Amino acid sequence: MHLATYLGLLEDSEKQLTDAFEHVAEKHRDEPDIEQICQKFSAWSRNHHGQILGFVEKYLEEQEDEPDKLKRDLFARNRSGALALLRDLHDLWLLTQQVQLCWTVIRQAALGLRDEELKACATECAARTKRQTDWLLGRVKQAAPQTLLVAE
Amino acid sequence: MPETRDSITDIWGPRTGFEGQEQWPARIDEHTTEAPDHWVQSACVLCSNGCGVDIGVKDGRIVGVRGRAVDSVNHGRLGPKGLHGWVANNSPDRLTKPLIRRNGQLEEATWEEAMSLIVQKSKDLIAKHTSSSIGFYTSGQLFLEEYYALAIVGKAGLGTPHMDGNTRLCTATAAAALKASFGSDGQPGSYADLDSTEAILHVGHNIASQQTVLWMRILDRLAGPNPPKLVVIDPRRTYTAEKATVHLAPRVGTNIPVMNGLLHLIIEAGHLNHAYIEAHTLGFEELKKTVAKWTPDRVERLTGVPADKLRAAADILGTCKTLVSTVLQGVYQSMQATASAVQVNNLHLLRGLLGHDGSGIYQMNGQPTAQNTRECGADGDLPGFRNWGNETHIQELADLWNVHPDQIPHWAPPTHAMQIWRYCETGSIKMLWISGTNPLVSMPDLARARKILAKEDLFVIVQDAFLTETTKYADVVLPAAIWGEKTGCFTNVGRTVHISHRAVNPPGEARSDFDIFVDYSRRMDFRDQHGAPLLTSTWQTTEDAFNAWRECTRGRPCDYTGMSYAKLSEGSGIQWPCNEEFPDGKKHLYEDGVFATATEYCETYGEDLETGAPRSKEEYQAINPNGRAFLHGVDYEPPHEEPDEQYPLWLTTGRVVFHFHTRTKTGRSKALQDAAPDSFVQLATEDAARYGISEGDMVEVTSRRGRVLEPARVGGIEPGLVFIPFHYGYWDKADRPRAANELTLTEWDPVSKQPHFKYAAVKLRKVHA
Ligand code: SF4
Numbered sequence: 001m002h003l004a005t006y007l008g009l010l011e012d013s014e015k016q017l018t019d020a021f022e023h024v025a026e027k028h029r030d031e032p033d034i035e036q037i038c039q040k041f042s043a044w045s046r047n048h049h050g051q052i053l054g055f056v057e058k059y060l061e062e063q064e065d066e067p068d069k070l071k072r073d074l075f076a077r078n079r080s081g082a083l084a085l086l087r088d089l090h091d092l093w094l095l096t097q098q099v100q101l102c103w104t105v106i107r108q109a110a111l112g113l114r115d116e117e118l119k120a121c122a123t124e125c126a127a128r129t130k131r132q133t134d135w136l137l138g139r140v141k142q143a144a145p146q147t148l149l150v151a152e
Numbered sequence: 153m154p155e156t157r158d159s160i161t162d163i164w165g166p167r168t169g170f171e172g173q174e175q176w177p178a179r180i181d182e183h184t185t186e187a188p189d190h191w192v193q194s195a196c197v198l199c200s201n202g203c204g205v206d207i208g209v210k211d212g213r214i215v216g217v218r219g220r221a222v223d224s225v226n227h228g229r230l231g232p233k234g235l236h237g238w239v240a241n242n243s244p245d246r247l248t249k250p251l252i253r254r255n256g257q258l259e260e261a262t263w264e265e266a267m268s269l270i271v272q273k274s275k276d277l278i279a280k281h282t283s284s285s286i287g288f289y290t291s292g293q294l295f296l297e298e299y300y301a302l303a304i305v306g307k308a309g310l311g312t313p314h315m316d317g318n319t320r321l322c323t324a325t326a327a328a329a330l331k332a333s334f335g336s337d338g339q340p341g342s343y344a345d346l347d348s349t350e351a352i353l354h355v356g357h358n359i360a361s362q363q364t365v366l367w368m369r370i371l372d373r374l375a376g377p378n379p380p381k382l383v384v385i386d387p388r389r390t391y392t393a394e395k396a397t398v399h400l401a402p403r404v405g406t407n408i409p410v411m412n413g414l415l416h417l418i419i420e421a422g423h424l425n426h427a428y429i430e431a432h433t434l435g436f437e438e439l440k441k442t443v444a445k446w447t448p449d450r451v452e453r454l455t456g457v458p459a460d461k462l463r464a465a466a467d468i469l470g471t472c473k474t475l476v477s478t479v480l481q482g483v484y485q486s487m488q489a490t491a492s493a494v495q496v497n498n499l500h501l502l503r504g505l506l507g508h509d510g511s512g513i514y515q516m517n518g519q520p521t522a523q524n525t526r527e528c529g530a531d532g533d534l535p536g537f538r539n540w541g542n543e544t545h546i547q548e549l550a551d552l553w554n555v556h557p558d559q560i561p562h563w564a565p566p567t568h569a570m571q572i573w574r575y576c577e578t579g580s581i582k583m584l585w586i587s588g589t590n591p592l593v594s595m596p597d598l599a600r601a602r603k604i605l606a607k608e609d610l611f612v613i614v615q616d617a618f619l620t621e622t623t624k625y626a627d628v629v630l631p632a633a634i635w636g637e638k639t640g641c642f643t644n645v646g647r648t649v650h651i652s653h654r655a656v657n658p659p660g661e662a663r664s665d666f667d668i669f670v671d672y673s674r675r676m677d678f679r680d681q682h683g684a685p686l687l688t689s690t691w692q693t694t695e696d697a698f699n700a701w702r703e704c705t706r707g708r709p710c711d712y713t714g715m716s717y718a719k720l721s722e723g724s725g726i727q728w729p730c731n732e733e734f735p736d737g738k739k740h741l742y743e744d745g746v747f748a749t750a751t752e753y754c755e756t757y758g759e760d761l762e763t764g765a766p767r768s769k770e771e772y773q774a775i776n777p778n779g780r781a782f783l784h785g786v787d788y789e790p791p792h793e794e795p796d797e798q799y800p801l802w803l804t805t806g807r808v809v810f811h812f813h814t815r816t817k818t819g820r821s822k823a824l825q826d827a828a829p830d831s832f833v834q835l836a837t838e839d840a841a842r843y844g845i846s847e848g849d850m851v852e853v854t855s856r857r858g859r860v861l862e863p864a865r866v867g868g869i870e871p872g873l874v875f876i877p878f879h880y881g882y883w884d885k886a887d888r889p890r891a892a893n894e895l896t897l898t899e900w901d902p903v904s905k906q907p908h909f910k911y912a913a914v915k916l917r918k919v920h921a
Contacts, residue, residue: 030577032570032900036792037763082578135765142564142571145313150284151580 003109004059010102011056014049017095017132018042024088031085033139041132045099048125055118082151086143093136100129154216156182159232160827163809164360164368169376173347173509176369180228183235184208184216191218193721195642195650197293197635198233198812200323200517201225201363202644204724205234207636207655214241214636214656223724225343225648231364232810236824238636240817241656246617247631248660258629263661266628270585271675273611277582278310287314287572287581290530291588292322292519293813294665295640295652297697299521299528300704301669301687302587303535308553309678309686313561314581317531318589320569321596321907322518325483327526327533328904329493329515331756333501334742334781335749336537336709337526340500341476341512342727342739343646346370349510351381351472355496356407356482357516360391361809367392381468385410386482387804388875389868398465401870402455404802404911405487405791411495412788413451414466416443418502423470428504432745434775435783439498442785454788456870469499474510481518481806486908489901491761491786498783507743514645519813521642527710528701532566532905536708537755540565541769544752552704554680565766568905577604583611587665588632592621593814593881596896596907597857615668618816621881632665633658634817640666640694641720647727647737649712651720666694706731709741709748709755742781749777761786764902791911792899795872799855799913801839802873805892811879819884831880831890833862835916836871840864845918852917858894861919874914 021042028034079087107122109115157165159181168177188208196203196217204223208216217238221228250266251258277285288306290299306315327337334340346352346369360367373380374395384396385407393399402410418424419440429436448459469475477500483492493515505511517523529535538545540562550557567575573595575581584605595601605612605625614626617634637658643649658664663671670687678686691697695717705712711729714737720726727737748754757772759765761784795801810828811818818824833851835843845851849864853874862876869875876892899908 030574032574033764033902033905036899037902040763040789082580131760131763131765134760134767135763138564138764138766142567145563146284146575146580150281151578 007056011052013099014045018045044128051121086147089140096133154182159235167375168372171376171378173344176227178221178228180219180221181230182218186210186215188215192653192655194652196234197520198237200645201366203365209655214238220724226365229365236821240820241636243820246659251629253627283310283312285582286312287584289586290317292319292522292525293588295642296524297640297694298665299524299530300701303529305669305673307560308555311559314567314572316569317525319522319525319531323522324906325489325493325904326515328490332494333497334747335754338709340506340741345476345510345512349380349474349476351468351475353383353477355385355479357478357480358390358392383465400457402457406455407492408488408788409451409454412443412446413462416446417466418470424502425504433501433783434780439783439785475505476512478514478516480516487791490903494784501781507740517645523643532568536704539755541757570900576610585613587615590620590622590814593891596893598893599858631662633662638664648725650725746779747781759903793913795913799915801914803912803914804875805878808877815879831862832865834865834869834875836869837867838871840866843916850919852919853914855895855912855914860890860894861888
């Protein structure tokens with residue numbers, strides 16, 4: 001059974017997302033809307049991460065391999081200039097997709113296992129992840145033309 | 153000369169108690185300094201009430217005003233601003249010639265020079281950086297023909313998404329809340345509902361100071377038979393709160409818990425119109441769940457509102473058979489602004505108190521013509537309450553203007569004011585055209601706003617009647633004609649449209665905003681798909697523009713097709729929708745419980761009220777509201793900045809009765825200026841004692857963003873909270889920092905994008921002058 005492995009992947013991804021939102025909040029605090037909302041999203045991901053830990057514990061003995069880690073070069077920390085905000089939002093969006101897909105996979109497993117608790121957790125967290133994605137997409141769409149066409 | 157009453161010492165005048173629809177007795181308030189040789193029909197532009205007035209003219213000068221007894225809004229009455237504000241028109245320091253900055257100084261220039269410079273600059277920028285390098289920041293004080301001209305110039309001529317108004321600072325949340333609940337902007341009720349209502353709720357709305365004439369109507373109801381019960385939610389003991397049957401004074405930033413607590417009590421007591429909820433709303437169970445945790449005790453702990461008072465308020469609001477509610481800045485300029493404002497809509501929906509005599513909701517406007525800024529699309533909306541996410545709506549505009557739909561920027565929501573300023577700051581907007589507003593007093597975090605306008609690479613155009621704090625930073629200043637000097641229409645907060653005729657000529661070379669925008673369009677040579685000049689081919693006068701606007705509104709909620717200059721001039725105020733079906737306008741929207749939420753009709757597909765993320769058309773269709781209103785439940789979030797050891801007090805900002813906006817007009821009326829000559833900081837007796845401050849002492853108030861010096865006013869406010877009025881800047885008094893917005897935050901509501909002026913953490917220190 002590879003459930004624990006996948007939970008590990010999800011746990012790692014939510015952790016990355018927590019940190020990434022925090023990082024973006026701090027880095028782009030001069031934008032009127034970024035800091036507060038990204039801190040909120042960071043808190044959501046932190047909460048998801050906490051919820052996963054319980055299930056990692058529960059399915060630990062069944063773990064066969066080391067949990068997979070996301071190996072991506074997201075968030076070049078010293079990105080700057082007009083593109084930086086757009087690129088950072090872009091990377092956040094990718095990360096939320098990674099998390100979302102993990103939740104979908106986990107929820108399927110929960111259905112098979114009839115683990116009601118895990119199913120409820122996956123449903124709730126996936127819905128909140130979608131709200132993160134939706135916001136990021138809206139913000140990316142808004143920033144894109146100005147960044148690509150006008151900013152120097 | 154006649155001054156029928158002294159509105160400075162007795163703001164609201166004598167009582168004429170009454171009860172019953174349209175039974176409010178007329179009283180003609182007048183103030184003239186000489187006997188006029190004729191009167192010209194108009195309406196007051198000093199707040200969103202839009203009282204009908206006649207302008208008295210003698211020898212080509214304005215010599216006074218009188219209320220129009222026949223007008224449905226004010227029945228002849230006028231408040232202090234209405235009676236005295238007109239004096240500013242005759243002020244000797246009006247701008248009469250364009251100014252151009254040369255060698256660092258603003259120097260007089262001709263219109264030809266000024267407009268050529270603007271056009272040259274525009275063309276250069278478009279060639280190098282596209283028209284998205286040009287932004288517009290307008291007002292809530294122009295006429296609808298002017299906004300519509302501006303909207304076409306920006307959206308069809310230039311094709312820039314960057315256009316917003318200072319309405320973003322005052323009423324964006326009103327629009328957002330109406331859209332979120334009902335699918336479209338537009339106040340459901342009529343002022344006449346106050347004449348018969350059983351109960352009135354004011355949330356964060358100091359109506360006694362803001363709309364003095366509307367308050368007279370309420371005072372007269374209170375003085376008549378069967379007076380309505382009055383519930384006021386406001387952290388300060390305002391004039392309005394003094395008259396309340398129940399006054400709830402929550403801590404700053406806790407509107408949501410109070411409103412959720414009220415809804416919880418009403419649901420729990422079963423004071424619901426189940427049939428209405430079932431037939432006409434979506435989201436009841438969700439709302440019920442969200443508010444369920446807000447028991448009176450929990451509300452009391454968090455907000456400081458005693459549980460028994462909350463119960464008393466819920467009892468009134470839950471049992472009245474008719475209810476009029478109003479909401480303003482105490483909600484709009486606070487945390488969770490849109491989310492809190494919709495709770496008032498929820499209250500009415502839960503009880504089915506909409507669409508009949510005696511019931512209505514006013515998500516209030518502040519400025520006189522803010523409604524038109526929104527309707528005409530001179531802000532972050534599209535003309536005729538069209539939906540930027542709906543391709544059919546974009547096509548309709550493209551057809552009206554005969555341009556390609558992709559010329560109209562609709563790839564994302566139109567840029568909001570705070571974002572426009574941010575683009576200026578980061579350098580991607582290089583030309584900012586400011587009309588009819590004074591952001592260097594009204595914007596939050598003024599130090600930052602000044603730095604932005606001072607940027608070398610930002611070309612700033614300011615169109616105004618006077619030199620202001622903002623014109624100091626302009627590259628070009630255009631002298632504008634104002635109310636009384638031009639003809640046009642505008643719409644008050646109650647959907648009532650008035651015509652305001654030109655009474656006198658503008659001073660010197662001043663021109664109306666309409667003429668300026670049309671001239672710009674001509675000089676830029678904007679053309680439609682067939683090569684005909686945009687605007688100028690058909691628009692000679694503002695009446696032509698009004699007729700074009702009528703077409704733009706056809707079939708939309710704000711339908712003007714049944715109105716004309718002639719019809720507006722015959723009567724005194726017509727409410728939209730006015731069309732073939734309702735030739736004299738309509739008192740109530742949603743009488744049948746069918747709301748503007750159908751997918752092809754609605755103004756928005758909605759947003760996540762907590763994050764502001766826009767909803768897609770597909771998601772909206774999946775919900776398929778199809779005429780049902782939305783009940784939105786939202787839970788409490790603590791404010792982002794709270795008092796701490798270093799900054800231990802809450803600051804809130806607001807208005808005083810005698811001034812409007814940044815006082816560019818009211819500060820030039822001697823009577824109004826003498827009545828409220830200077831800014832102040834109001835603090836509680838307990839806090840005054842703690843800091844050793846007495847009445848009149850000079851106090852330094854500091855936040856993380858800036859500092860001001862204000863004379864102290866002690867009492868009339870809760871401990872821990874201080875208040876500074878937002879009207880005062882520097883044009884008439886530059887000897888000390890005193891603008892409240894030196895202290896405020898650059899944060900906004902995620903949905904309405906309205907800044908949070910109503911709270912900031914500050915500290916106090918008495919200074920020895
Ligand atoms: S209530 Fe408003 S519109 Fe009426 S007179 Fe006063 S300022 Fe003017």
